[in-house]
Amino acid sequence: MFDPLLLPELREMLLENDEPAMREFCDVFHAGVIAETLEALTNDEIWRVLLQAGLSRQVEIFEYISLQRQTELVTCLDKPHLSTLLEVMAPDDRADLLQNMVPEHVESLMPLIAQAQRSDIRKLLSYPDHSAGSIMTTEYASLREGLSVAEALAQLRTQAPNRETIYYLYVLDEARHLHGFVSLRKLILARPETPVADIMDRDVISVRVDEDQELVANRMAKYDFIAMPVVDDQGRLVGIVTHDDVIDVLREEATEDAHRFGGVLPLEDSYLSTPFVELAWKRGVWLVLLMVAGFGTAGVLNYYDGVTANLEWLVKFLPLVLASGGNTGSQSATLVIRALALGELNRKAQFHILRREAATGFVLGGSLAVLAFVFAMMYGPVMDAVIVAVTIALVVTLGTINGSLLPMILRSLGMDPAIMSNPLIASLSDMLGVLIYYNVALLAVGRLF
Amino acid sequence: MFDPLLLPELREMLLENDEPAMREFCDVFHAGVIAETLEALTNDEIWRVLLQAGLSRQVEIFEYISLQRQTELVTCLDKPHLSTLLEVMAPDDRADLLQNMVPEHVESLMPLIAQAQRSDIRKLLSYPDHSAGSIMTTEYASLREGLSVAEALAQLRTQAPNRETIYYLYVLDEARHLHGFVSLRKLILARPETPVADIMDRDVISVRVDEDQELVANRMAKYDFIAMPVVDDQGRLVGIVTHDDVIDVLREEATEDAHRFGGVLPLEDSYLSTPFVELAWKRGVWLVLLMVAGFGTAGVLNYYDGVTANLEWLVKFLPLVLASGGNTGSQSATLVIRALALGELNRKAQFHILRREAATGFVLGGSLAVLAFVFAMMYGPVMDAVIVAVTIALVVTLGTINGSLLPMILRSLGMDPAIMSNPLIASLSDMLGVLIYYNVALLAVGRLF
Numbered sequence: 001m002f003d004p005l006l007l008p009e010l011r012e013m014l015l016e017n018d019e020p021a022m023r024e025f026c027d028v029f030h031a032g033v034i035a036e037t038l039e040a041l042t043n044d045e046i047w048r049v050l051l052q053a054g055l056s057r058q059v060e061i062f063e064y065i066s067l068q069r070q071t072e073l074v075t076c077l078d079k080p081h082l083s084t085l086l087e088v089m090a091p092d093d094r095a096d097l098l099q100n101m102v103p104e105h106v107e108s109l110m111p112l113i114a115q116a117q118r119s120d121i122r123k124l125l126s127y128p129d130h131s132a133g134s135i136m137t138t139e140y141a142s143l144r145e146g147l148s149v150a151e152a153l154a155q156l157r158t159q160a161p162n163r164e165t166i167y168y169l170y171v172l173d174e175a176r177h178l179h180g181f182v183s184l185r186k187l188i189l190a191r192p193e194t195p196v197a198d199i200m201d202r203d204v205i206s207v208r209v210d211e212d213q214e215l216v217a218n219r220m221a222k223y224d225f226i227a228m229p230v231v232d233d234q235g236r237l238v239g240i241v242t243h244d245d246v247i248d249v250l251r252e253e254a255t256e257d258a259h260r261f262g263g264v265l266p267l268e269d270s271y272l273s274t275p276f277v278e279l280a281w282k283r284g285v286w287l288v289l290l291m292v293a294g295f296g297t298a299g300v301l302n303y304y305d306g307v308t309a310n311l312e313w314l315v316k317f318l319p320l321v322l323a324s325g326g327n328t329g330s331q332s333a334t335l336v337i338r339a340l341a342l343g344e345l346n347r348k349a350q351f352h353i354l355r356r357e358a359a360t361g362f363v364l365g366g367s368l369a370v371l372a373f374v375f376a377m378m379y380g381p382v383m384d385a386v387i388v389a390v391t392i393a394l395v396v397t398l399g400t401i402n403g404s405l406l407p408m409i410l411r412s413l414g415m416d417p418a419i420m421s422n423p424l425i426a427s428l429s430d431m432l433g434v435l436i437y438y439n440v441a442l443l444a445v446g447r448l449f
Numbered sequence: 450m451f452d453p454l455l456l457p458e459l460r461e462m463l464l465e466n467d468e469p470a471m472r473e474f475c476d477v478f479h480a481g482v483i484a485e486t487l488e489a490l491t492n493d494e495i496w497r498v499l500l501q502a503g504l505s506r507q508v509e510i511f512e513y514i515s516l517q518r519q520t521e522l523v524t525c526l527d528k529p530h531l532s533t534l535l536e537v538m539a540p541d542d543r544a545d546l547l548q549n550m551v552p553e554h555v556e557s558l559m560p561l562i563a564q565a566q567r568s569d570i571r572k573l574l575s576y577p578d579h580s581a582g583s584i585m586t587t588e589y590a591s592l593r594e595g596l597s598v599a600e601a602l603a604q605l606r607t608q609a610p611n612r613e614t615i616y617y618l619y620v621l622d623e624a625r626h627l628h629g630f631v632s633l634r635k636l637i638l639a640r641p642e643t644p645v646a647d648i649m650d651r652d653v654i655s656v657r658v659d660e661d662q663e664l665v666a667n668r669m670a671k672y673d674f675i676a677m678p679v680v681d682d683q684g685r686l687v688g689i690v691t692h693d694d695v696i697d698v699l700r701e702e703a704t705e706d707a708h709r710f711g712g713v714l715p716l717e718d719s720y721l722s723t724p725f726v727e728l729a730w731k732r733g734v735w736l737v738l739l740m741v742a743g744f745g746t747a748g749v750l751n752y753y754d755g756v757t758a759n760l761e762w763l764v765k766f767l768p769l770v771l772a773s774g775g776n777t778g779s780q781s782a783t784l785v786i787r788a789l790a791l792g793e794l795n796r797k798a799q800f801h802i803l804r805r806e807a808a809t810g811f812v813l814g815g816s817l818a819v820l821a822f823v824f825a826m827m828y829g830p831v832m833d834a835v836i837v838a839v840t841i842a843l844v845v846t847l848g849t850i851n852g853s854l855l856p857m858i859l860r861s862l863g864m865d866p867a868i869m870s871n872p873l874i875a876s877l878s879d880m881l882g883v884l885i886y887y888n889v890a891l892l893a894v895g896r897l898f
Binding site for chain 2: 028029030032033036064153156157160161166167184185188189201202203205217220221222223224225226243244246247248250251254255257258259261262263264270271272276279280283284286287288290291294295297298301302305308309312315316317318319320322323324326327328330331333334335336337338339342344345349352353356359360363364367368371372375379396422423426427430434
């Protein structure tokens with residue numbers, strides 16, 4: 001397991017240029033632990049250590065290094081060595097790395113890479129971001145239907161060394177159409193002479209190569225697979241998405257949704273490694289938009305200038321009234337956006353949800369109105385408290401409806417519902433809140449607006 | 450794969466009481482697909498279909514049914530049958546189900562369950578919620594160090610039928626101390642006479658049984674395991690957490706964090722299946738708290754009554770000023786909370802983050818102040834615009850610092866940083882915003898407060 005003492009030891013090896021020790025270091029520990037320790041060194045030092053290991057071990061460790069650091073590291077390596085490294089890398093990790101590199105650098109490398117890997121790279125790079133194709137690997141184990149268990153195991157042994165997972169074997173015909181799959185567990189347990197056809201699963205759950213990675217994650221979560229086959233529109237197997245990639249997708253999507261919902265354009269890298277200017281920009285864009293909305297609210301208040309002058313006490317409760325709408329709206333939006341992300345809401349459920357949210361809003365609005373009435377009585381006359389309470393009831397009910405409706409509208413327009421961010425809902429609800437508050441007040445004091 | 454036509458077909462089988470067809474239905478499709486289809490039926494109908502299948506297949510399908518529905522289903526089954534079902538279920542799924550059942554029902558079942566399973570149940574139920582122990586299973590494959598590959602494979606074949614995963618074999622001594630592990634891939638590729646000790650990994654990455662499930666998920670994500678061993682404080686293997694459980698944990702934790710951050714107490718079940726009253730309560734608790742905070746802000750405004758009377762124009766920009774602080778605060782909180790959840794921020798990084806957030810706030814505050822100045826000029830004199838701009842600069846900078854600082858403080862107090870919800874940050878920032886706004890105005894008009 002990760003040991004904080006590894007780093008000083010490693011630094012000493014580098015100082016003494018103790019190559020046998022470095023070689024041993026690369027062999028003994030888990031590749032992930034080694035990568036973690038290496039990341040604290042300079043790029044040159046990392047290569048000095050890594051190059052002590054055999055090529056396949058080099059690649060294994062390299063694949064655990066963060067993508068951003070990988071991109072830096074490849075610039076320090078001569079092209080022949082780099083192209084060998086790329087040839088051995090897992091296709092999906094390789095595609096991720098190449099996508100992150102300077103395009104000119106990639107193009108200058110391509111001629112040095114073997115034909116088979118080159119066309120694999122071109123293929124994987126052609127799938128759009130966030131599609132099943134963009135996260136899959138092309139290294140899967142496959143076999144023909146006619147084999148026996150013993151033959152299948154023998155064939156698997158020849159495929160195994162360079163397959164990402166050998167725990168599922170996909171049964172294909174000559175045109176690579178997917179007919180079924182068999183787990184290694186079943187093969188191990190079956191008698192050697194059993195035909196694979198007798199024990200394979202024919203009800204294969206797969207995804208199309210152009211489907212969204214979130215769908216892949218939801219389906220993997222539902223069916224508990226180690227890997228999910230990816231097929232083209234003809235039903236031909238083109239790759240697999242493995243459990244570890246799905247975990248990455250889930251973390252990535254949860255982070256993106258959280259960022260969007262918090263009013264930040266999603267970051268490409270981790271929070272820590274995002275440059276200052278990029279971070280400021282990704283927040284600034286939203287803040288400027290929200291400020292424009294804020295000036296809309298200022299415009300509304302400007303319009304009601306005369307009311308403020310006559311009913312000055314309204315100001316006291318203004319932040320409270322606006323916050324109540326924003327808070328319930330953001331609650332509803334959170335619940336709906338998260339349920340949509342988990343694939344829980346189909347079209348039929350949406351109407352049900354909307355009715356239920358409206359009812360919840362009504363109940364919450366009523367209860368908060370009572371509370372607000374009691375509080376407001378402490379600051380002024382009954383009439384003022386009535387105005388505040390009625391406004392709260394309306395603002396909360398409408399906030400709930402807006403908060404749940406807007407993400408669903410966005411989803412049905414084919415947009416990501418999570419862009420209905422918390423601050424945006426709060427801003428919209430501010431404007432609506434001012435309108436309701438002032439009109440309730442005007443109605444109550446008998447001057448219909 | 451899931452087929453919407455399965456349900457009408459199944460209903461017809463039930464109508465005609467076509468038992469052979471039901472049996473075939475339970476055999477042909479993926480257990481997850483069957484479970485999904487069954488959930489549309491009544492509890493009695495589900496059992497009529499399920500009981501056609503053999504016991505192990507019944508359990509396989511049953512385990513894919515949602516926990517809530519499982520809890521309903523067990524109440525319709527006689528105790529002897531139910532105890533048999535429980536005996537065959539996977540230990541982790543069984544523990545989840547029992548935890549969800551009425552305690553009296555569980556206790557009345559216990560005597561009917563075989564001794565070995567009974568003590569396994571007691572053990573698993575004793576681990577606290579959200580701990581590694583609460584999500585692990587006790588069905589792992591293990592072996593002694595002295596064996597050869599051929600012997601290990603033979604032993605695995607006897608263990609395999611009732612082990613959750615057989616793709617990692619854990620190497621234990623007599624006291625069950627974990628010494629290493631070997632993957633089935635390595636066993637398949639090695640020569641039969643090779644000693645397991647020669648090919649096993651000795652740098653085992655594990656978690657302690659009382660560690661948080663989020664840590665398990667983060668470690669699995671980092672090292673790409675199919676399963677992670679769980680050890681007690683003596684280093685003895687007590688269970689494993691498998692990839693599918695980690696996917697569930699990630700989805701659950703992301704949902705909880707989103708709910709908390711949106712100002713809703715985390716739901717136990719899915720959004721759709723949470724009862725109305727529970728949902729209203731879990732939102733209402735927060736809303737009441739936030740309303741109290743809102744009345745705090747009203748109190749501050751009440752205190753500055755005289756200022757509002759003299760500088761009535763301040764009101765126009767009040768929502769804008771308060772929203773600016775809330776928006777930047779919630780951005781910062783989102784970024785920090787998410788980075789903490791992903792395990793990206795250690796103690797050293799926290800100071801760095803705080804400095805960077807303050808700098809970001811300064812830059813964003815400055816830019817927004819300029820924008821606000823230009824906008825505000827459209828509504829009034831230069832002096833008013835200056836007051837608004839200076840307030841925005843201060844509120845935004847402080848909002849950034851608060852938004853990033855508060856989650857870190859909560860974390861260092863051992864609390865979940867995600868309870869620093871968006872609405873709570875907005876509320877705190879409202880009160881601070883009013884104080885800053887009015888004092889800047891008082892300063893500017895030359896009457897020091």
